């Protein structure tokens with residue numbers, strides 16, 4: 001057999017049927033559901049008189065529009081103030097109960113942002129196909145599985161048939177060699193990649209992240225990177241299996257145990273790209289040259305190193321780019337040519353499926369420890385990605401560090417990442433955010449997002465403006 | 478699903494790159510548990526001057542007079558001209574639902590985000606990929622000609638301009654067939670029930686840990 005990439009192997013092992021017209025029937029091992037993209041799918045099942053094909057494959061949890069306020073959360077689903085949000089969460093509970101689907105309900109241990117929950121519970125395993133009605137499903141690829149977002153019609157399709165009708169993607173490899181500098185995180189690496197290849201750079205491709213930078217990275221860090229493959233245009237991002245992958249999997253709730261685990265691990269270790277495997281597209285970058293990154297505009301490719309300046313319209317090469325930069329500067333209320341570190345922030349958001357794992361909590365806490373949030377900051381939210389992350393962080397006393405520094409410690413959920421609940425930006429407000437999207441209005445109507453790492457967002461909370469975490473001393477200026 | 482064979486209609490512009498799904502349908506409308514009724518909130522933030530909320534009567538809201546699709550000349554447009562990477566961002570199918578509910582039957586752009594592109598086909602909305610140059614031609618003609626219409630012929634895979642000239646486009650055979658016949662994809666897949674069961678059997682023998690994990 002010819003040399004294959006990890007993606008090729010995952011594809012081949014899930015192929016039920018290859019059709020002559022180029023489409024294929026792909027088997028889906030794991031399906032994760034949440035309240036926003038599932039109600040219409042369940043309704044479709046009901047209308048057609050269909051049942052889920054298999055139950056032991058689905059896992060559900062509410063995350064997108066639940067409250068993160070501890071008091072509101074304590075009141076349960078009935079305590080969700082917004083009527084439409086409450087109905088949606090209730091509908092997920094009802095649907096899961098009705099169809100017998102395993103769900104971690106809002107305040108149950110296990111609940112969390114879908115992409116934090118799946119891996120930490122061991123529902124996501126190497127070698128699986130994982131889908132969810134959410135584009136950041138690419139996150140799970142950090143465990144060398146084939147994971148991608150699907151639309152609601154496909155949610156229904158997978159529920160009903162355990163398969164997707166799909167087409168094979170092209171292979172892309174992004175290799176980052178070298179060693180990351182101090183203060184440079186997985187988030188900076190992926191932002192730098194997106195700045196390099198653009199938001200459409202990965203369209204039609206499955207990206208494999210390779211090279212020493214990813215080998216040296218923790219599994220949590222790899223998740224941060226794979227999470228944002230979609231911001232680079234790719235539905236799939238993944239990293240090959242190594243011993244870190246196997247170690248991460250061991251002992252998790254839904255993982256195989258004992259001998260079965262060893263047998264599984266033996267197979268997982270084959271999930272690496274063969275030495276001569278051919279990639280349709282190759283990108284190479286030097287990790288040693290990456291500085292902490294910050295987005296200045298309204299698309300995830302509008303990113304500069306924190307030491308850099310905001311781009312100017314006149315420096316853009318073509319008319320479409322000029323228009324884009326002009327519009328973004330206007331929306332962001334920024335001056336082209338000014339240093340990005342001069343930008344004052346109003347709110348800080350540390351959370352989202354990109355950066356709300358235990359490592360992110362630790363990193364942010366280590367920066368704010370012993371300091372106080374700047375008076376100019378209206379709100380600094382820390383939202384752990386799941387109940388398990390929250391519990392672990394509290395066991396380590398991180399919640400106290402945040403609270404003492406003046407940040408809010410919240411209940412798990414998507415929160416200000418997309419502002420479907422009460423956590424949102426006001427018009428014109430700038431936010432130092434660890435989330436993944438800086439589109440217009442993403443964090444609230446008229447809100448202005450600056451994407452960055454948890455360390456950088458934590459430092460911005462203390463200084464009140466964007467600051468290079470490598471030079472951060474805690475002095476307020 | 479609505480079948481699509483050929484469509485002739487008024488053309489409207491969305492003349493910017495990287496239009497994301499949040500721009501197409503802002504997140505507050507995702508709280509609906511229905512599939513329909515998103516049309517009045519299509520491009521909500523660009524289209525209205527106030528912040529839209531679910532359940533509002535949109536006919537009472539202040540519209541943005543500068544947003545092209547609000548101009549009388551584009552009212553009832555059913556074909557949208559767009560720029561590169563249209564539909565990027567989230568996987569929300571609410572985006573094509575909103576476009577379809579508004580009255581669009583097709584979008585023409587130089588490129589689409591993968592998930593959005595895929596979602597269009599499930600909802601009788603045809604995404605057509607033409608080159609940047611071809612789009613420049615269509616945009617120019619549209620701006621110059623009030624009441625500009627195009628004909629999109631899916632069977633022949635071409636976009637026919639008012640002068641009779643046409644641009645051909647590529648499309649997957651499977652997607653094309655489903656759209657032309659308005660097929661129920663799930664029903665189609667379930668015709669392969671035996672193949673799926675056979676696959677499961679083999680896989681369970683080789684990788685038993687994959688099954689029975691979630692309980």
Ligand code: SF4
Pocket residue numbers: 063064113114115134136352353354413414417418435436
């Ligand atoms: S945290 Fe943000 S990006 Fe992640 S699933 Fe939730 S809303 Fe989507």
